[in-house]
Amino acid sequence: MKPGLVIVGASLAGLRSAEAARMHGFHGSITVVGEEPDWPYERPELSKGFLSRHLDGPHPGPGALDPADLELRRATFGPDDQIEWLLGHRAEKLDVENHEVVLDRGKSLPFSMAVVVATGASARRMPAFEKQTGTHVLRSLADARSLRSDLVPGARLVVVGAGFIGCEVAASAVRRGVEVTIVEPLAQPLVRGLGPELGGHIVELHRRHGVTVKLGTSIVEVVGDVRPEEVVCSDGERIPVDVVVFGVGAEPNTAWLSGSGLTLENGVVCDEYCRAAPDVTAVGDVSRFFHAGTTH
Ligand SMILES: Cc1cc2nc3c(=O)[nH]c(=O)nc-3n(C[C@H](O)[C@H](O)[C@H](O)COP(=O)(O)OP(=O)(O)OC[C@H]3O[C@@H](n4cnc5c(N)ncnc54)[C@H](O)[C@@H]3O)c2cc1C
Incomplete structure (x- = not known):
């Protein structure tokens, strides 16, 4: 029927x-x-x-939560x-x-x-930069499981995009003992949603917790054969890296x-x-x- x-x-x-x-x-x-x-x-x-x-x-x-707690x-x-x-x-x-x-x-x-x-919606992808194992987006439980297994203490993470997802991933990763750098092309994080003043506070908060925040910078390359090894930024800096997360929006x-x-x-x-x-x-x-x- x-x-x-x-x-x-x-x-x-x-x-x-x-x-x-x-x-x-x-x-x-x-x-x-x-x-x-x-x-x-x-x-x-x-x-x-x-x-x-x-x-x-x-x-x-x-x-901390397990998948069963999320249902x-x-x-x-x-x-x-x-x-x-x-x-x-x-x-x-x-x-x-x-x-x-x-x-x-x-x-x-x-x-x-x-x-x-x-x-x-699905996480927006950046296929040109997602060639290695160890590059992630975060939308599904499967994405989160895969990312979580890469965020071991001492790992070096670059988060591309300082929107809500990028900022939250950075904060969670730091709690796990991961070394985190956020790279954001705009002058402040979350500026479209929250405006420049709150964005400034969020940067300060991240920095107080040991996150490096690079503003007004985009990424131009993720170097590495199998795993990411370096993220090359538009200002010429090369950031050594083990894991990259792209938090660059969602598409319906x-x-x-x-x-x-x-x-x-x-x-x-x-x-x-x-x-x-x-x-x-x-x-x-x-x-x-x-x-x-x-x-x-
Ligand atoms: C990491 C993360 C953190 C977030 N934090 C917050 C927050 O703090 N506060 C907040 O308000 N919102 C937050 N959001 C957003 C919130 O999760 C979404 O607004 C909410 O999940 C939307 O629900 P939805 O059912 O419309 O879509 P979704 O949750 O995206 O679900 C859509 C479902 O449809 C399935 N699907 C897609 N295409 C097909 C198809 N062709 N056939 C069958 N199934 C299909 C997908 O697999 C998915 O399971 C967050 C999102 C993420 C990813």
């Missing part, structure tokens, strides 16, 4: 959409499709408690809540007119009523929607109710919804 509602993306927005449908009296069947194999988890912790956990020894640092709690709707979770499956295409989502390996998932697009996951007829402009463009088209709603980081209080 066709599910009434298909939700694509099994993270915060997908989980909460399924719960909201039930709470608002939707009794039909719901299928949630998610590319990641893990149960929806607290992504914000990946750069904080999860990353600052000490690698060795029986006693993790204060605030998002789910409201229960009785034994028969008819929410099916298709984890580890990627949606490849949306056919709005025929009410169908096409999954990986060509499997068709038709729905009778509506689809919710909750596919979030809309590639699978190309050809769907939805308006895709840095996200799925929606009205003030997150409606993208008849029977199609987009929520969370992938949604670019109209808000009367803003101009974008």
Whole structure:
């Protein structure tokens, strides 16, 4: 039987959409499709408690977290809540007119009523600088596991970008005994979000904790055959390095929607109710919804 509602993306927005449908009296069947194999988890912790956990020894640092601690709690709707979770499956295409989502390996998932697009965002990549093992981005639990295993005490880390993710990774890495340098092309960190004054305080805070912060500098090369060995900066400095993290923003996951007829402009463009088209709603980081209080 066709599910009434298909939700694509099994993270915060997908989980909460399924719960909201039930709470608002939707009794039909719901299928949630998610590319990641893990149960929806607290992504914000990946750069904080999860990353600052000490690698060795029986006693993790204060605030340290394991993957099981990250799982998002789910409201229960009785034994028969008819929410099916298709984890580890990627949606490849949306056919709005025929009410169908096409999954990986060509499997068709038709729905009778509506689809919710909750596919979030991915870390922006810098492929020219990501050739060696030991270069990372941070968006998923898999990314965080891989990065955490590289952040051993004494390792030398360069964080490219002093946005929220870059600043949080730097702070967590320092707690693990890693030697950290942040390289940021702008004159202050987080300047777009917080302005120059708060940015200045954040630089001071990092420096007090032993982080080297290079502002107004970009990277021009990551040298190394197998692992990164040096980061070459635009001011000519060559920073010896073992690990590089790129924290240079995120991009909405809309590639699978190309050809769907939805308006895709840095996200799925929606009205003030997150409606993208008849029977199609987009929520969370992938949604670019109209808000009367803003101009974008
Ligand atoms: C390290 C880090 C720290 C953060 N810290 C904070 C914070 O402190 N405060 C804050 O407010 N926000 C923070 N955020 C942002 C917050 O995590 C996001 O706003 C939130 O996760 C958005 O939820 P979402 O469900 O819309 O998208 P996502 O969490 O991105 O989930 C989208 C899901 O859809 C899946 N997916 C994508 N494409 C497909 C497809 N084609 N088929 C099937 N599944 C697909 C993805 O694999 C993913 O599981 C942080 C993010 C990160 C990465």
